[in-house]
Amino acid sequence: MNTRPSRSSSIPIPRSASASSSARNLESLISIPLIPPGRGQPRSPSTTRPIPEPRRVSVADGSRTAASTSHGHGPPTSPIRSSARSPSVVSSVPRRSPSNTRFEPRVVRSTATDGEGECPPQSSTSPTVTRRASLASVRAAASQRPVIPHHVVARAQTTSFPRPSYLDNSSLRHMLHTEIPIAPIPSRRADPTASARNQAYANAMIVENEDDGSPAASPSIMPPLKTSFKLPTRWSDQDRHPSLNVSPEGRELMHQGQTASGDKDAASARTTHPIPPACGIFYYEVDILGKEQKSKISIGFSGKTARFAKLPGQEPHSWAYYGDDGTALSPDRTGIPFRQPFGTSDIIGCGIDFTTYKVFFTRNGVLIGQVFDNVGKDMPIFPSIGFQQSGDSVRTNFGQEPFKFDIEYHVQQQKVVVWNQIQATPLHRTILRGHPKTGLGSIASITNDMGDQPPLNEDESKTAIDQLVLSYLVHHGYAKTARSFEKQCHSLEIKDIETSTLDGDDDDVDMTNGASKADGADVDIETRKTIVNLVIAGKIDDAIDTLRICYAPVLEADKQLIWFKLRFRKFVELILVTTELKKQMKAIREKEKQQRKMSLVPPLPTHNHWMEDDMGMDIDEDVVGPIPMSNRPSSNRSDSSGSGREKNLSPELQEVNLRYEDALTMAITYGQSLSNDFHSDSRPELQQLFKRTFGIVAWEDPLEEMADIAGHHSRVALANEVNQAILKSQGRPARPPLETLYRHAATSITQLGLMGVGSAVFTEMPHESIH
Amino acid sequence: MPPPQQRISKDAWERRLHDVPVTKADLNRLIMDYLVIEGYKSAAEEFSQEANLTPPVDFESIESRMDIREALQRGDVEHAINRVNELNPDLLDLNHALHFKLLQQKFIEFIQQKRIPEALQFAQEELARRGEESPEFLSELERTMALLAFDATPNPPPAIAELLSPAQRMKTAGEVNAAILESLSQGKEVKLMGLLKLLCWGETLLEERAEFPKLNVLDGTFSESSRS
Structure with a gap:
């Protein structure tokens, strides 16, 4: 109903959604030196990249590990738990194994930091610029500080970051979270697994039977605007090959097992969460920290069934880009040679485009190409990566830092492509389907023939819009506008369209929806308009x-x-x-x-x-x-x-x-x-x-x-x-048809987005682009 | 493809509709956009009064735009060009493609009126020069010139004949209209049309995935699909 104007204020959701702000609250907490010295200090950068490493050291903190172990290894029901798992699991991996030597520089440095009693203030080494900015904006949260236990703070430190800005192009952006919001949505948190969550969203409003729509069942129909999808932000501690070491904050992977012999064996990992198609496009980058010259690293995407003892790209439902020979591989089709091998210090980007269901790769910020088909169309997919050589390691950017590739521009381009496709859609005759009461002759001539008819031509669609506009004006009692609009419609109308059912008098405002005679209708609008104006004037x-x-x-x-x-x-x-x-x-x-x-x-x-x-x-x-x-x-x-x-x-x-x-x-x-x-x-x-x-x-x-x-x-x-x-x-609809049309279109588009149609999230409802 | 057709009940759908954040002011702006772009000047004026909306452009520009469009629709290219220059003296200088379109239309009108010698002279003086300057117009120029060759033929090829149809006038008028709107930094596509297309596109895609109530656009009623 249009009596709810205040709702419009809920449209611009970008980053102010409660979820992301609560995430940032936590984040703001951690950037302030409330952690006792020596607990978790970023080490100096390990490579040439300017961004400080998150603190691997925190794992060494006994108390925190104990605290998190007590949470057990339950499924990732909440952000707290899922990230809590990481330190405990990682610490169970033999960290000082002999193979560790390859990783030595890091470990040594981390130990060194660990030993340091005094640390520089945290704010000077705040991991990214964005974080620092958000810190300032959430100062108000300071009062909560003492309440948050240290181990929670430490976890937030490693996982929480604002949603990457390229995702703001999705119309469902408010549902995309780097962390599932902690406070709201109690019902959602009960979901046992992430995949169940995904299942649930697709089925959110699908009801099997009519009677499911009864009020009793309605609570189970999820309020669409409150659904949350967790973005992949870290490698999983569970869903990986045992010889891969995941760093505590989940962004680094290192192969610490036996070097695989031959092509058959490998060690791969995937992220904790699948990619929500509501992203439209999802993108991540991998910094190759260390790679033997001829060793294989493959980077890409996998479905849930892909085995961890294989490289992505070899298993069914996996698609990846290979560093050794620079090809893109998937078992579904032969390799596509990019002829661009990659090695140490290259930055490889992987994107999945849910508008085309294709994968694209970048190398050092340059787009290589789009490959594969039907990726992520039928099943959830995860970012995925595979190694063969012991000691090879990578660091991943899921949006925690600025990307090397201009993904934002890429997404905007794709958005334009989608919009152009939509605008090239012919208007099907079926949108006028089942038009029962033929009010206007011109419309009747359109609607009498249905089925496999040619799309509406220009005149016909204009006539349809004219009618929508007119019924809207009449509905809201804009009588003068309606009258001059109708007058002008007739004078502009091409005369070969029959207008015989209209009374000759141009001054009549014809009521749609089978209303009475035009004269009566005119009076009716006037009266309604008068009443509306009296109310508006306070009389x-x-x-x-x-x-x-x-x-x-x-x-x-x-x-x-x-x-x-x-x-x-x-x-x-x-x-x-x-x-x-x-x-x-x-x-x-x-x-x-x-x-x-x-x-x-x-x-x-x-x-x-x-x-x-x-x-x-x-x-x-x-x-x-x-x-x-x-x-x-x-x-x-x-x-x-x-x-x-x-x-x-x-x-x-x-x-x-x-x-x-x-x-x-x-x-x-x-x-x-x-x-x-x-x-x-x-x-x-x-x-x-x-x-x-x-x-x-x-x-x-x-x-x-x-x-x-x-x-x-x-x-x-x-x-x-x-x-x-x-x-x-008077038995007329409470909404003008135009408004229903608008709501119907918006609902269809949102539903499509929820069902994984990437193009749908790249559409904008027209009024968003006005003013 | 996952064909499991899921069914969305009318009730569930209605609830979703209700939750769509749209206000009367939003819709009023869509209406105003339509009135302005399609040139309903007096309606736009009334509407800005009745709905208390600040008009996005001044109404006089709507009127001259419509004047230009009507001139083109009745074949008076000369008048249209003059009015375009009055409205925006730079427009044709900056937009060569548009200028070419107008000159082409003028040539076509000469042919329509069987003023062949004038058509020829005009082609040589004006059109040929533009074709030389901008090679991208050449093929269109040649197609237009073919009108001369087929002038006496009762059944010219369709590609040529369509230049003489009323649709060609409409097309030119539409392009000029869009160019003027663009120069006024006003959207050139009607947003309501965009909305209708979005609806068509969305319904078609959603039909592949689920059963849901279909909208009869004109009266705002829903019909549940026949399958039960």
Whole structure:
């Protein structure tokens, strides 16, 4: 319904989604030196790359390891647990095994840092610029700091980072999280596994039977805007070959087992979570830290079934780029030679494009090409990587750092491609399907023939849009616009289209949806428009009177719902009159005070105090207090007219004061009778509204402080409601067809995105690009 | 392909519809966009009053745009060119392709009116020069010149004949309209049309994956699919 304008504020979701901000809260915590010295300090960069290594050292911390082991090895039900696992598992891997020597420089350095008692302040070595920025923005979270146990902090330190910005191009971006938000979505956290989560989202609103749609079953239908998908952000400690060592923060992999002999054996790993197709495009980069010249490393994507003792690209449902000979391989098809082998210090990027279901690779920031087909179309896929040579190692960037390749630009390009494809779609005749009541001759001629008909031609689609626009204008009572629109439609119309069913008179506004004669329709719009305008102007009584004359059933419908709402509004309007007068009095007093100062007449001390208040105490009491309403204002009035205080009021002020008191009496009397009438109604929605409405008397300036009840915007909303109620009483749809069309399109697109159609998340609803 | 056709009930669908964040103001802007681009000047004026919307362009430009479009539709290219120059003196200088289109249309109109000698002279003076300057226009130029050759033939090839059809006028008028809109930094494609296409595209893809209520666009009603 269009009475919910506030919803629009929920559209721009980008990064302010509660989820990501909560992630950043944690992150902000860790960048501040609250960790005891020596606990977790970034080491100096190990390679030429400027970004400091996350702290491998933290694993050595006994207490933390113990704490996390106690969590056990359960499935990754929550971010805390999933990342908690990492230190414990990694520590169980023989870390000082002989093969470790190849990795020596790192280990040595980490030990060295470990030994250092004093460390430079953390902020100077904050891992990335983005983090530091976010730190500043979340200072407010500081109060939470002491509550967070250290081990949680340490974990957040290694995994939490803002969603990579290229993903903001997805219309479902608000669902994509580097961490599953901790606080909200209790129901989601109960999900046993990530794959179950993915299953659930695809099935989110799919119901097997009609009766599943009953209210009882509705809680199981997930609110779409609150679904969360976890992005792959680290290599899994479980889903890997045992001889691969995963660093604590999950971004480094090193082969520490026996060097494989021949092509058959290998050691591979995949990420903890599959890639949500809602990304549209997902991309990650791998920095080859060390690789023997001829050894094989393959980087790409795998389905869940691919074995860890094989290289990705050799197993069914895996696709990868090979470093030794520079080919892209998948068992589904022969290798595609890129002729670009890679080795130590190369940066290899892998992307999956869910709009084409193709994989693309980059090398050192340059796109190599798009390969394979139907990747990730039927099953979830994971980033995946395989090694053969002991000692080979890589470091992965899942978006924690800026990418070497300009992925953002790439995604935007793809978005344009998608949009152009959509705009090249012919308009099927079926969108006019089953049009039962043929209102206009021109439309009838379109809709009579269905089936395998050619797409709508330009004139036909324009006629369809014209009709949508017209019915929209009529629905909302934009009568003048509707009239001149229709006039112009006819004059522009190419005359070979039959318009015989229309009355000759150009001034008629034809009602769609099988409404009555055009003349009556015209009057109808005018009346509706009048009522809507009266409500918007705050002339509620006039609106009610007109309704009673023209649309009496509307007032009675739904147990007088609209009538009550209008009367509540009337009460608000009466209160607004009093506050307006109050403001006037205040202004007059200010003015008089100034004048008195100017004329150097010292004000009487007793009155001085009084005047600084915006008004007399007893009057304020009238507004707020629980004093018997009917008596009070009149007694007050007689007070003020007779008492000695009165002589201090200027005539102007007196006059306004009188008006104020009248207005107040009126408001209170009205409120009382309304309250009596309303007493028996038990509808919670109305009761709530009732309470809030009467609450406004407590505020000095309801327009400011209770804008949702008192403001102009709430008048407009009520006017809309009245309009819809009238339309409903006439058996017409509460929404104009155009709005339904919009909602239908948006829902289809979102649903497609949830079902893994990447192109769908790269579309924008048209209004997003206006202004 | 995963063919398991899942079914989305009308109730579930309606709930989703209800949750779509769209406001009357959003839709009003879509309407205004349509009125402006399609040149419904007086309607746009009324609408900006009634819906309390600031117009995105000044209404006079709508009027001259429509004047140009109508001139082209009735074959008065000369008038159209003059009005374009009045509206935006730089437009044709900067947009060679557009200028060529207009000149081409003018040539076609000469042929339509059987003013062959003038057509020839015009081609030699104006069109040929542009073809030389910008080779990308050459093939189009040649196609247009073929009109002279087929002038007397009762059944010219379709590719040539279509130049003489009303659709060609509409096409040129549409292109000029779009170019002017672009120069006013106003969107040139009607967003409502984009919305309809999005709907078609989305429904088609979704039909492959699930059963869901289909919309009759014009009256806003849903029909559940026949399969039960």
